[in-house]
Amino acid sequence: MYNIMEFSRNRSTCVEQTDNNTLRSYCRLNDTVMDALVEITVSVPDLEIVSVQGNVFRPYKDEFTESFEFLKRVIGTRIGPGILKIVKGLTEGIRHKQFAFMLEECCHAVILSFTKEDLLSHPRPDNEEESIRYHRQMVLDNIRLYNRCAAFAPGSRIVEGINPKTGEI
Amino acid sequence: MLKFMRNKIVGIEVKDSNTLLAHGFLDDDIYSIEMDVLIDINHLEIRDIDGRWNRWTTTECKRGIPFLKEAVGLRIKGDFSQTVRRIIGRKACRHFANLLLECCYTAKEASKTLKEKLEEKHDLCTATYGDNNDKNTDSTAFADESDHFSGGFHDKDPSFSMIIDLHTHSFPASPCSSVSVDQLVQEARRIGIDAICLTDHNYVWDSSAVEDLRQKYGFLILRGNEITTDQGDMLVFGMEKDIKGIIGLPDLRKEVLASDSIIIAAHPFRGFLTVGIQQIGLTLERAVKRPVFRYVDAIETLNGSVTENENRFTDMVAEKLGLPKTGGSDAHDVSRVGVYATGFVDRIEDERDLVYAIKEGRSFPVVFRRYAETKASA
Numbered sequence: 001m002y003n004i005m006e007f008s009r010n011r012s013t014c015v016e017q018t019d020n021n022t023l024r025s026y027c028r029l030n031d032t033v034m035d036a037l038v039e040i041t042v043s044v045p046d047l048e049i050v051s052v053q054g055n056v057f058r059p060y061k062d063e064f065t066e067s068f069e070f071l072k073r074v075i076g077t078r079i080g081p082g083i084l085k086i087v088k089g090l091t092e093g094i095r096h097k098q099f100a101f102m103l104e105e106c107c108h109a110v111i112l113s114f115t116k117e118d119l120l121s122h123p124r125p126d127n128e129e130e131s132i133r134y135h136r137q138m139v140l141d142n143i144r145l146y147n148r149c150a151a152f153a154p155g156s157r158i159v160e161g162i163n164p165k166t167g168e169i
Numbered sequence: 170m171l172k173f174m175r176n177k178i179v180g181i182e183v184k185d186s187n188t189l190l191a192h193g194f195l196d197d198d199i200y201s202i203e204m205d206v207l208i209d210i211n212h213l214e215i216r217d218i219d220g221r222w223n224r225w226t227t228t229e230c231k232r233g234i235p236f237l238k239e240a241v242g243l244r245i246k247g248d249f250s251q252t253v254r255r256i257i258g259r260k261a262c263r264h265f266a267n268l269l270l271e272c273c274y275t276a277k278e279a280s281k282t283l284k285e286k287l288e289e290k291h292d293l294c295t296a297t298y299g300d301n302n303d304k305n306t307d308s309t310a311f312a313d314e315s316d317h318f319s320g321g322f323h324d325k326d327p328s329f330s331m332i333i334d335l336h337t338h339s340f341p342a343s344p345c346s347s348v349s350v351d352q353l354v355q356e357a358r359r360i361g362i363d364a365i366c367l368t369d370h371n372y373v374w375d376s377s378a379v380e381d382l383r384q385k386y387g388f389l390i391l392r393g394n395e396i397t398t399d400q401g402d403m404l405v406f407g408m409e410k411d412i413k414g415i416i417g418l419p420d421l422r423k424e425v426l427a428s429d430s431i432i433i434a435a436h437p438f439r440g441f442l443t444v445g446i447q448q449i450g451l452t453l454e455r456a457v458k459r460p461v462f463r464y465v466d467a468i469e470t471l472n473g474s475v476t477e478n479e480n481r482f483t484d485m486v487a488e489k490l491g492l493p494k495t496g497g498s499d500a501h502d503v504s505r506v507g508v509y510a511t512g513f514v515d516r517i518e519d520e521r522d523l524v525y526a527i528k529e530g531r532s533f534p535v536v537f538r539r540y541a542e543t544k545a546s547a
Contacts (some may be wrong), residue, residue, distance in 0.1 A: 005181065
């Protein structure tokens with residue numbers, strides 16, 4: 001009769017620069033059954049994962065400790081292209097895969113923090129045509145972007161006329 | 170002050186006895202999207218999906234919305250996350266793929282709690298998420314073939330006996346490739362390269378199968394392997410051991426030493442799609458100190474899947490470390506075969522010759538394909 005939510009999940013992932021050489025990225029999950037935190041610290045600019053910690057605030061069970069120890073296998077790896085594959089491979093067999101996903105979210109947030117920085121460092125396009133030009137240049141600078149999503153796929157104004165084989169117009 | 174924040178909220182509503190509605194909201198410093206997903210409880214199958222952008226970087230982002238419907242019919246099991254990343258992530262948007270996974274796995278969790286309520290069982294420790302079968306390497310990428318980069322060469326140097334593409338991928342050995350071995354070989358012959366190496370992801374080619382291909386095409390095909398380690402991807406030649414999963418680089422080094430084979434660091438400075446490694450602030454001085462280079466015999470300084478700047482930076486690192494350099498296309502489709510390759514001073518007949526030549530510094534990375542096509546059109 002009532003539209004009461006059956007299950008609810010909040011996930012907040014944040015990246016903080018704690019000093020010139022260190023980023024802290026943490027993922028906090030708070031849902032109907034669990035309240036947990038996974039945190040990594042990453043050296044800059046190598047983006048090497050130097051520490052991993054985890055904690056469960058609700059429900060508390062000793063067995064979670066084992067899974068958090070599992071996550072420490074990624075210490076020493078670097079956040080770069082292919083990191084998700086490495087995280088998945090190194091955490092294979094972890095009992096609570098949710099924590100492995102939270103670790104992936106932490107890594108992903110680090111990458112997005114640099115994307116944000118890069119976007120902010122360039123002049124904000126004032127109009128649509130400027131925006132198209134700006135994104136087109138991104139593709140020309142890194143042709144890997146071509147067809148990586150709908151915005152950069154054939155048919156989009158951004159990639160109109162770009163030859164994906166040569167990376168030129 | 171925070172450098173970045175992403176918040177996601179997913180609410181699960183029971184629409185009827187067979188259907189859940191997951192409403193997801195993703196809001197971060199760059200993007201804001203919403204999504205509604207109707208899911209069949211009994212089969213955990215997506216029945217319908219809709220999404221919208223609230224905040225984007227370009228209006229072209231909205232072109233991805235219709236592609237969300239391609240998720241209809243998918244079931245939340247097995248290689249679901251890999252499929253979503255491949256289909257929704259590439260055709261629509263990776264952020265929608267991320268939110269869709271969040272919605273679906275939350276719905277899966279909700280369906281379990283519903284069943285537990287019905288069965289009056291409460292096991293709160295069986296949260297599951299994702300699968301470990303994601304072999305998506307995201308390596309279908311392109312690089313421009315500019316020959317301005319002096320790390321390669323432009324002319325077929327007569328001092329080279331052979332030119333070999335040291336890094337190629339074929340389907341189905343590498344699921345991320347779109348080209349068969351036969352197509353690879355045919356294209357390699359067409360452009361005039363002398364040989365190719367099959368370096369599929371964590372895959373050891375059967376020697377008799379490759380010999381059959383050699384005989385069939387009268388073309389030299391060598392066996393290699395691109396192995397994922399905790400320090401990135403490594404090209405290995407001369408080793409028969411089949412390594413599955415992620416291996417620590419020091420452990421791989423032990424295997425390589427035991428088999429008298431060779432490790433080449435593949436694209437060690439490949440950056441992100443929107444941000445290069447130098448934009449993050451990585452200097453040459455810092456890069457050469459990376460532990461990875463203690464465990465490799467050579468560095469791939471010309472790779473067809475990275476940018477010219479990334480190749481240039483890698484070349485500088487190899488130069489500083491005095492490590493041998495190699496080149497390879499990293500081809501995942503036929504048009505990329507031979508973009509870059511490696512020139513060998515001596516004739517190469519098999520993998521042993523290849524290993525020896527690279528270790529002895531009797532090989533050099535080369536820009537090949539543009540040269541070949543320019544010559545053909547002249």
